Amino acid sequence: MTVSEYNKCVDLHSSAIFRFALQQLRNPDDAKEIVQITFEKLWMKRESVNIDTAKSYLFTTAYHSIVDSWRSQKTTEDIDQLLPGKHPSTDSGNYTGLMEVLEKALTQISQIQRTVILLRDYEGYSYAEIGEITGLNEAQVKVTIFRGRQALKDILGNPNNLI
Amino acid sequence: MKPAQISEEQEWQLFELLEGNLSDKDSAELLKAMEFDPQLKAHYIALKQTYLTPSQVIYPNAQALKKSGAGKRVFFYTSLGAAAALAILWFFKATTVTQPATMSQSNLAKQSLNNESAPKPMKTEPFTVEFNDQAHKGCVTLPDLTARGKQPDGQTVEINPSGSKQPINPLITATEPVRNTKNASDSNKIRSSIEVFTSQNKPNNNAQNASQSQAIVAALSVRPPKTKKELLQSFYQDARRMVENGHLPHIKVKAENRDQDWMPEFQVGLTLEKNVILTSFNP
Numbered sequence: 001m002t003v004s005e006y007n008k009c010v011d012l013h014s015s016a017i018f019r020f021a022l023q024q025l026r027n028p029d030d031a032k033e034i035v036q037i038t039f040e041k042l043w044m045k046r047e048s049v050n051i052d053t054a055k056s057y058l059f060t061t062a063y064h065s066i067v068d069s070w071r072s073q074k075t076t077e078d079i080d081q082l083l084p085g086k087h088p089s090t091d092s093g094n095y096t097g098l099m100e101v102l103e104k105a106l107t108q109i110s111q112i113q114r115t116v117i118l119l120r121d122y123e124g125y126s127y128a129e130i131g132e133i134t135g136l137n138e139a140q141v142k143v144t145i146f147r148g149r150q151a152l153k154d155i156l157g158n159p160n161n162l163i
Numbered sequence: 164m165k166p167a168q169i170s171e172e173q174e175w176q177l178f179e180l181l182e183g184n185l186s187d188k189d190s191a192e193l194l195k196a197m198e199f200d201p202q203l204k205a206h207y208i209a210l211k212q213t214y215l216t217p218s219q220v221i222y223p224n225a226q227a228l229k230k231s232g233a234g235k236r237v238f239f240y241t242s243l244g245a246a247a248a249l250a251i252l253w254f255f256k257a258t259t260v261t262q263p264a265t266m267s268q269s270n271l272a273k274q275s276l277n278n279e280s281a282p283k284p285m286k287t288e289p290f291t292v293e294f295n296d297q298a299h300k301g302c303v304t305l306p307d308l309t310a311r312g313k314q315p316d317g318q319t320v321e322i323n324p325s326g327s328k329q330p331i332n333p334l335i336t337a338t339e340p341v342r343n344t345k346n347a348s349d350s351n352k353i354r355s356s357i358e359v360f361t362s363q364n365k366p367n368n369n370a371q372n373a374s375q376s377q378a379i380v381a382a383l384s385v386r387p388p389k390t391k392k393e394l395l396q397s398f399y400q401d402a403r404r405m406v407e408n409g410h411l412p413h414i415k416v417k418a419e420n421r422d423q424d425w426m427p428e429f430q431v432g433l434t435l436e437k438n439v440i441l442t443s444f445n446p
Contacts, residue, residue, distance in 0.1 A: 003230050003231070006229075006230060007229045007230065010225050010228045010229050011225065014222040014225045014228060015220055015221045015222045015225070017222070018220060018221075018222035019217075019218065019220035022220060032222075032223075032224065035222055035224075035228070036224075036228070039228045043230065098212060099215075099216065099218070102212070102213065102215060106215075117213075117215065118215070121214055121215035121216075121217070122215060122217045145182075146174075146175070146178050148213075149178065149210060149213045149214075150174065150210075152213040153206075153209045153210050153212070153213050156209065156212055156213065157209055
């Protein structure tokens with residue numbers, strides 16, 4: 001991959017990676033860090049990654065970085081729960097639009113379900129491509145998407161689940 | 164109001180329909196069935212709402228992620244050129260250090276040449292030999308200079324060629340025939356051809372002193388200052404000799420990426436026999 005192709009990848013995919021990370025982590029600063037890490041790795045591997053596979057490489061790298069971030073966050077949350085008066089914050093704001101409600105519902109399903117649904121809906125990836133990114137096979141991806149949508153449907157059908 | 168439950172098979176059918184995995188015929192049948200089954204249609208609408216619409220999110224620091232490869236490439240060649248120039252300059256500096264650098268020595272050489280072409284009676288004026296560079300400090304030892312009122316760390320030695328009044332101390336004798344060679348390795352040969360010994364215990368007579376002084380002049384006269392052209396010729400001759408002797412002088416360029424970083428470190432080294440120059444640049 002040449003420098004110009006790398007810069008083209010930045011133009012084409014940086015916002016998508018940022019949106020993907022933002023949906024997963026719900027924190028703009030963390031999402032920006034994921035984007036920086038992801039493109040830094042792409043630059044280091046530019047000799048072996050061509051522009052055709054760059055998008056898949058970027059999402060795979062971003063996903064792995066997000067998983068690492070989840071693990072570190074989980075450790076932090078576990079410590080927070082041990083401290084008195086510290087509980088995970090529950091944002092019970094007013095949700096006016098369906099998309100806002102849906103985005104809130106996304107935070108309540110499992111991480112892998114959220115990942116595959118985001119890749120499917122936002123990026124239009126096929127089951128095989130999602131499988132390459134997440135390490136699942138096509139059948140597992142399809143089932144995971146189905147279970148995730150069922151969970152979202154249940155959450156949307158019962159507004160109390162969002163509070 | 165939450166619709167009544169449907170079977171998982173029906174859920175799957177709705178899912179396949181929304182995913183676009185059903186054929187046209189199956190899709191038409193399922194859509195037709197939904198018209199007669201409000202619960203199935205309610206589940207279809209609820210499931211359809213779970214599909215996300217891509218939101219417009221723009222990463223704000225995209226320009227900071229971009230790389231300017233052309234500039235780095237120019238910088239690479241600039242660094243490489245600078246490193247090579249420094250290595251070559253170092254080599255020529257090392258070559259010129261071995262040449263006589265003082266005017267006094269060149270005057271001695273001229274005086275010696277004049278003496279050889281037209282023999283004249285030797286002058287009784289004292290002349291001065293100065294050792295101003297580190298190379299001569301290393302190869303010529305200055306023995307007991309306190310006999311002439313000089314300190315050992317002094318850089319000037321006065322020698323009277325006639326030696327009529329004072330004994331000469333130190334005595335410097337050329338032990339090898341004088342050769343008029345011009346390559347860089349001559350300095351070492353000249354150094355090795357000069358012996359310095361003290362006359363504290365064995366004072367010499369005046370005739371010996373005179374002949375030894377002439378030998379000093381002759382030894383120093385083979386090292387006239389070289390011009391740039393001569394230095395280049397010397398460099399070429401030395402390099403050719405090294406190749407003939409199996410030592411390959413070369414400029415070794417090495418690019419390293421030690422920490423998997425995208426800012427590589429460039430190293431340029433000039434290897435000459437056993438002396439290795441290594442200069443590193445980290446842009």
